Amino acid sequence: MKQAGTLAACVLLTIAAIAGTPTASAQMDPERAERAAETRQALLRVMVWNFGPLAAMARDRIEFDAERVAINAGRLAALSKMLSDAFAADTRGHDLTTEALDVIWERPDAFAEKIRANMEASEALVAAAATGDEGAMTRAIGELGSTCGSCHDDFRVDD
Amino acid sequence: MKQAGTLAACVLLTIAAIAGTPTASAQMDPERAERAAETRQALLRVMVWNFGPLAAMARDRIEFDAERVAINAGRLAALSKMLSDAFAADTRGHDLTTEALDVIWERPDAFAEKIRANMEASEALVAAAATGDEGAMTRAIGELGSTCGSCHDDFRVDD
Numbered sequence: 001m002k003q004a005g006t007l008a009a010c011v012l013l014t015i016a017a018i019a020g021t022p023t024a025s026a027q028m029d030p031e032r033a034e035r036a037a038e039t040r041q042a043l044l045r046v047m048v049w050n051f052g053p054l055a056a057m058a059r060d061r062i063e064f065d066a067e068r069v070a071i072n073a074g075r076l077a078a079l080s081k082m083l084s085d086a087f088a089a090d091t092r093g094h095d096l097t098t099e100a101l102d103v104i105w106e107r108p109d110a111f112a113e114k115i116r117a118n119m120e121a122s123e124a125l126v127a128a129a130a131t132g133d134e135g136a137m138t139r140a141i142g143e144l145g146s147t148c149g150s151c152h153d154d155f156r157v158d159d
Numbered sequence: 160m161k162q163a164g165t166l167a168a169c170v171l172l173t174i175a176a177i178a179g180t181p182t183a184s185a186q187m188d189p190e191r192a193e194r195a196a197e198t199r200q201a202l203l204r205v206m207v208w209n210f211g212p213l214a215a216m217a218r219d220r221i222e223f224d225a226e227r228v229a230i231n232a233g234r235l236a237a238l239s240k241m242l243s244d245a246f247a248a249d250t251r252g253h254d255l256t257t258e259a260l261d262v263i264w265e266r267p268d269a270f271a272e273k274i275r276a277n278m279e280a281s282e283a284l285v286a287a288a289a290t291g292d293e294g295a296m297t298r299a300i301g302e303l304g305s306t307c308g309s310c311h312d313d314f315r316v317d318d
């Protein structure tokens with residue numbers, strides 16, 4: 001009986017080793033993990049699409065357009081609120097094409113704090129856009145960009 | 160001179176034939192066209208991510224969650240307003256992995272009408288969610304889904 005128990009333990013360890021997934025996320029269906037990765041990548045792509053022109057305006061690379069700032073600021077505030085849900089699926093241990101680091105799920109409070117900073121900076125940009133003051137908008141764009149960069153520094157694969 | 164002119168015309172026609180892009184979109188940088196396709200696909204993926212659970216609730220496949228309906232309805236309304244910008248780049252004639260049909264840019268008014276219907280149905284779902292009435296939400300989810308399907312029928316490659 002002892003041998004049978006040892007064999008069973010070995011089989012389980014071997015399965016775990018092959019799967020390479022000693023964490024809880026091993027329970028997630030691989031297709032679901034892939035969908036989760038694609039979803040969060042899609043969300044970030046839509047965010048970049050909306051933030052890109054604002055960053056270019058703040059850096060004087062394209063003409064400042066206060067109306068566009070107001071529109072995209074509102075979008076970014078809405079998108080920022082989706083980040084938490086988009087990263088809820090713990091995909092650690094899955095074989096994915098992803099820049100998301102495991103530390104996202106290892107230090108969930110620190111990651112949540114980065115999201116909170118992004119949401120607040122988005123709302124601050126919405127408020128700045130409502131004033132119509134170009135300087136205030138430019139500063140708020142910079143501050144929003146900093147929250148993106150700060151999260152990428154800790155939670156995303158280095159470029 | 161006439162021969163030189165004919166030769167020049169032939170060269171231009173040959174270039175156009177090789178590029179396979181007789182339309183105005185031939186002017187767009189291929190990388191920009193690819194980014195545009197990726198952006199609209201990302202936007203639609205984020206929309207599907209938010210609509211999927213609501214469709215499942217409306218079909219009794221998962222438990223009805225009025226709070227989730229309200230959250231996702233608000234998101235879908237915000238996302239719907241991005242569709243027009245996301246499809247603004249006319250990528251006809253580019254070699255892209257895309258399900259977007261050329262008719263999107265051939266019949267822009269008809270396409271804009273589909274987007275308008277989607278925006279209105281999203282707002283109607285937001286309103287239904289605010290009432291807290293499950294039946295009203297379920298109907299509004301169905302109506303929103305119909306606007307998605309109606310657009311896909313005409314403007315997306317058949318599955």
